[in-house]
Amino acid sequence: MRRYLALTKCAFLTGMVWRAHFIFTLISNLAYIVILYFLWKSIYGVSQTLNGMTFNQVFVYMTVTSSIFVLFKTWLEWQVSRDIISGAITTQLTKPLDHQLMVLSHAFGRTLNNALVITLPALAVLFGIFRASIPVGWNVLFFCLSLPLACLLSLVIDYIIGLTSFYTESLWGISTTKEIIVLVLSGGLVPLGFFPEVMRNILSYLPFQAIYHTPASILTDASLSLADYTSMLGVQAAWVIVLLVISRLFFSQAVKAVTINGG
Amino acid sequence: MAIIGVKNLSKHFKVLNRHEGLLGAARDLFSTDYRLVKAVDDISFQIEPGEIVGYIGPNGAGKSTTIKMMTGILKPTEGKIEVNGNVPFKNRQKNAQNMGVIFGQRTQLWWDLPVIESFKLLKEIYRVDQETYDHQMGMFNELADLKALYPQTVRSLSLGQRMLCDITASFLHNPKIVFLDEPTIGLDISIKARIRELIKELNRTHNTTIILTTHDIGDVEALCSRIIIIDQGHILYDGDIKRVNQLFGAYRTLRVQVRPYKGEQTIDQVRQTLVERYGEDRDFTVRSREMGWINITFRQDEMPLLEVLNYAMSRLPIRDVQIVELALEGVIRRIYEGALQ
Amino acid sequence: MFANLVHYGRLYLRLEAQYIKARMNYRVDFIVSSIGMIFSNIASLAVFWVLFHTIPHLAGWTFEEILFIYGFYLLAVSPAQIFFDHIWQLRYHLMEGTFIKYYFRPLNMMFYYMSEMVDIKGFAQVVLGGAVIAYASTQLGLTWTAGRIGLMILTLFSASLVVIAILVIASCAAFWTLQSYSILALAFRLREFAQYPTTIFDGFFRFLFTYIIPIGFIAFYPSQLMLRPQEASWLIYISPVVGIALFALAYLVWSVGVNSYSGTGS
Numbered sequence: 001m002r003r004y005l006a007l008t009k010c011a012f013l014t015g016m017v018w019r020a021h022f023i024f025t026l027i028s029n030l031a032y033i034v035i036l037y038f039l040w041k042s043i044y045g046v047s048q049t050l051n052g053m054t055f056n057q058v059f060v061y062m063t064v065t066s067s068i069f070v071l072f073k074t075w076l077e078w079q080v081s082r083d084i085i086s087g088a089i090t091t092q093l094t095k096p097l098d099h100q101l102m103v104l105s106h107a108f109g110r111t112l113n114n115a116l117v118i119t120l121p122a123l124a125v126l127f128g129i130f131r132a133s134i135p136v137g138w139n140v141l142f143f144c145l146s147l148p149l150a151c152l153l154s155l156v157i158d159y160i161i162g163l164t165s166f167y168t169e170s171l172w173g174i175s176t177t178k179e180i181i182v183l184v185l186s187g188g189l190v191p192l193g194f195f196p197e198v199m200r201n202i203l204s205y206l207p208f209q210a211i212y213h214t215p216a217s218i219l220t221d222a223s224l225s226l227a228d229y230t231s232m233l234g235v236q237a238a239w240v241i242v243l244l245v246i247s248r249l250f251f252s253q254a255v256k257a258v259t260i261n262g263g
Numbered sequence: 264m265a266i267i268g269v270k271n272l273s274k275h276f277k278v279l280n281r282h283e284g285l286l287g288a289a290r291d292l293f294s295t296d297y298r299l300v301k302a303v304d305d306i307s308f309q310i311e312p313g314e315i316v317g318y319i320g321p322n323g324a325g326k327s328t329t330i331k332m333m334t335g336i337l338k339p340t341e342g343k344i345e346v347n348g349n350v351p352f353k354n355r356q357k358n359a360q361n362m363g364v365i366f367g368q369r370t371q372l373w374w375d376l377p378v379i380e381s382f383k384l385l386k387e388i389y390r391v392d393q394e395t396y397d398h399q400m401g402m403f404n405e406l407a408d409l410k411a412l413y414p415q416t417v418r419s420l421s422l423g424q425r426m427l428c429d430i431t432a433s434f435l436h437n438p439k440i441v442f443l444d445e446p447t448i449g450l451d452i453s454i455k456a457r458i459r460e461l462i463k464e465l466n467r468t469h470n471t472t473i474i475l476t477t478h479d480i481g482d483v484e485a486l487c488s489r490i491i492i493i494d495q496g497h498i499l500y501d502g503d504i505k506r507v508n509q510l511f512g513a514y515r516t517l518r519v520q521v522r523p524y525k526g527e528q529t530i531d532q533v534r535q536t537l538v539e540r541y542g543e544d545r546d547f548t549v550r551s552r553e554m555g556w557i558n559i560t561f562r563q564d565e566m567p568l569l570e571v572l573n574y575a576m577s578r579l580p581i582r583d584v585q586i587v588e589l590a591l592e593g594v595i596r597r598i599y600e601g602a603l604q
Numbered sequence: 605m606f607a608n609l610v611h612y613g614r615l616y617l618r619l620e621a622q623y624i625k626a627r628m629n630y631r632v633d634f635i636v637s638s639i640g641m642i643f644s645n646i647a648s649l650a651v652f653w654v655l656f657h658t659i660p661h662l663a664g665w666t667f668e669e670i671l672f673i674y675g676f677y678l679l680a681v682s683p684a685q686i687f688f689d690h691i692w693q694l695r696y697h698l699m700e701g702t703f704i705k706y707y708f709r710p711l712n713m714m715f716y717y718m719s720e721m722v723d724i725k726g727f728a729q730v731v732l733g734g735a736v737i738a739y740a741s742t743q744l745g746l747t748w749t750a751g752r753i754g755l756m757i758l759t760l761f762s763a764s765l766v767v768i769a770i771l772v773i774a775s776c777a778a779f780w781t782l783q784s785y786s787i788l789a790l791a792f793r794l795r796e797f798a799q800y801p802t803t804i805f806d807g808f809f810r811f812l813f814t815y816i817i818p819i820g821f822i823a824f825y826p827s828q829l830m831l832r833p834q835e836a837s838w839l840i841y842i843s844p845v846v847g848i849a850l851f852a853l854a855y856l857v858w859s860v861g862v863n864s865y866s867g868t869g870s
Contacts, residue, residue, distance in 0.1 A: 024786035028793050034809065035797055042663040042804040043655060050658050173636030180644040189651045194658055336707045338863070360710040371705050375626035387618050388709055390611065 080162025135222035363433030389436035678733030762847030779861030
């Protein structure tokens with residue numbers, strides 16, 4: 001009896017903790033949408049379009065990118081780092097499981113959870129309260145295809161960041177720096193359309209825009225051709241493959257270095 | 264004049280009656296169905312300066328709650344409490360100035376700093392003047408010889424070394440009262456002995472009052488002349504340790520592993536060996552409850568533990584030895600059964 | 605009283621010095637996290653820079669004025685960042701029962717708890733904030749008279765108290781729920797509202813950020829007083845009162861929390 005009560009208490013408290021977490025995360029994200037709304041409203045002032053985007057487009061774009069930011073936040077790099085520091089990663093090498101695959105699938109589960117808790121309410125507010133609208137066409141389908149690719153890309157980058165723990169204990173700094181660079185360079189803080197021409201050109205050769213900019217711009221723009229959409233997805237997929245390869249190389253290199261040094 | 268006076272002290276907690284299942288959890292959210300838990304219920308005692316008092320009882324008996332009230336962390340529900348002339352809850356800071364505390368296994372020292380830096384910070388915190396500081400540090404060195412540990416960071420110390428440092432640190436500002444909560448838990452026999460010795464000396468040199476909570480009867484036997492036993496919020500016994508000694512000091516159990524082990528034959532061999540030394544009429548038993556291990560239970564006043572151990576070691580092919588700690592729960596059960604009346 | 609202050613001051617310096625010494629074992633970490641910190645601030649500057657490529661002003665405020673507000677914001681949030689960084693650990697201390705040690709010393713508990721950590725990288729933020737203010741005020745042709753400097757110090761002081769109070773109150777939720785991360789994260793995010801002119805918000809939210817959660821007092825209202833005193837409302841003159849009152853409230857919440865928390869175990 002006592003044991004079961006303890007279990008109930010445990011489940012209940014976990015539920016409570018989760019509930020509080022849910023409510024405050026929700027408020028936090030809604031608050032951010034509020035800032036976005038007023039900030040961009042006052043940026044637009046009386047203008048109809050800026051840099052070829054309407055207020056409505058920018059608002060949807062920014063809400064999507066900021067929701068994706070929270071959506072993809074799985075703390076994966078911290079898990080990798082813990083595994084490395086505790087030595088769990090080296091014992092896992094002896095098991096017939098792939099560490100990267102394990103970590104990625106776990107993080108993917110978290111993302112699904114995040115989607116339920118964060119993205120859906122955000123979208124509800126976006127369309128329900130702020131009366132934002134999106135064009136409906138092929139773009140919605142391609143957005144749904146583009147999102148998992150973006151997620152995978154983001155997770156692989158986090159994984160690489162986590163692997164730096166083989167060499168340094170400064171994960172906080174590295175992870176913060178990465179986060180902010182990705183945010184700025186992928187349109188998480190200002191739509192890439194607002195960037196000067198030169199910078200936009202440079203950015204198109206970097207993987208970051210495939211994380212936030214690609215899904216957000218697909219969703220807000222229904223005027224592109226199927227070929228355009230497909231090629232955008234192609235670029236995303238290419239970056240996923242390239243970074244996956246890099247992360248595998250990095251991993252085996254780091255493990256080799258550690259096992260040689262007997263760390 | 265008593266240094267600690269506790270009169271009709273009670274501490275009650277309101278605890279939510281939880282319901283089972285998902286629906287129950289939802290109901291609990293709005294429930295006002297509380298149950299009163301009397302963690303400490305109408306206890307009184309007085310402690311004189313310089314005493315070492317063992318404050319013992321099973322888990323959840325109310326020990327920590329009492330200590331927390333004496334240190335000013337918890338406000339009593341009812342009753343009076345005076346420590347060194349202060350009401351702890353009202354004068355937490357003033358009370359703390361004359362108090363040293365070791366609470367649980369958590370160090371009070373600074374984890375990342377060398378030991379000596381922690382002492383210097385404590386000197387600053389308690390406004391200890393240089394002369395007293397030098398004097399105290401000199402004394403600690405004489406008693407415990409910790410100099411070699413000073414340059415090491417606290418995190419790098421072993422549990423026992425850390426406890427030695429923690430204990431001396433809690434005496435640095437020459438407090439009138441020191442609360443020691445489980446100072447020897449998880450330590451091996453030799454370091455336990457060192458720690459007990461240190462506590463005894465510190466008590467003797469400064470006439471410091473010490474309240475010791477522990478599960479280890481060995482601590483109590485080595486240090487306390489008086490014990491207070493608390494169970495379910497009530498004081499079961501308060502007085503001389505000698506009377507209680509009859510309860511848990513009387514019998515001791517020594518576990519030995521004899522090789523080669525040949526069942527009954529080996530047990531007989533052990534019994535025979537002891538009979539040779541102590542004779543037939545002594546009150547002891549030898550039996551085996553677990554393959555390979557033999558339990559020897561005897562009265563300590565007739566057969567001193569160390570003597571039995573030495574004798575057995577010299578006569579028998581003993582591979583391993585354990586001294587069985589007496590379980591406090593058993594003692595308390597015997598008190599309830601009227602063993603002290 | 606005075607002797608007490610001296611004691612606490614000396615003690616604070618000692619504790620911090622020891623903390624920094626211990627942290628210096630992780631020197632690389634300090635440098636890398638300072639870079640991270642500066643990067644995240646520069647990112648906000650970059651956003652303004654990109655925005656003002658397209659628009660001439662934001663809610664009537666020029667780029668340089670917005671920069672000034674942002675610099676003020678950086679300075680105002682720094683004391684909380686530097687001296688009250690231990691709030692992020694509060695929930696761990698409470699969950700694991702290590703918080704109890706703070707009760708045992710003859711010191712003010714908030715002082716003792718907060719003094720155990722100092723966020724050195726916050727100083728990088730102060731330097732950046734100072735530089736941004738210097739640049740913006742030069743561009744704006746602002747002269748630093750004694751009166752203005754005094755005003756700056758006074759308003760900064762009360763603004764930092766507002767930030768500290770909001771964060772401390774949020775972290776105190778841990779005393780009751782043992783789970784304050786999301787609340788603290790929310791407060792941390794609300795803090796970001798302060799870098800924009802409060803006038804971009806309309807009725808309800810402007811009221812909210814002025815009177816209920818006075819985030820406007822962190823950077824916007826003080827900057828308004830410095831840059832466009834003729835537009836500043838009477839509100840800004842009570843900002844020291846707001847800061848002190850809010851901090852007192854935070855201290856009260858902390859004290860109630862400290863008294864109601866009884867530690868784990870019995």
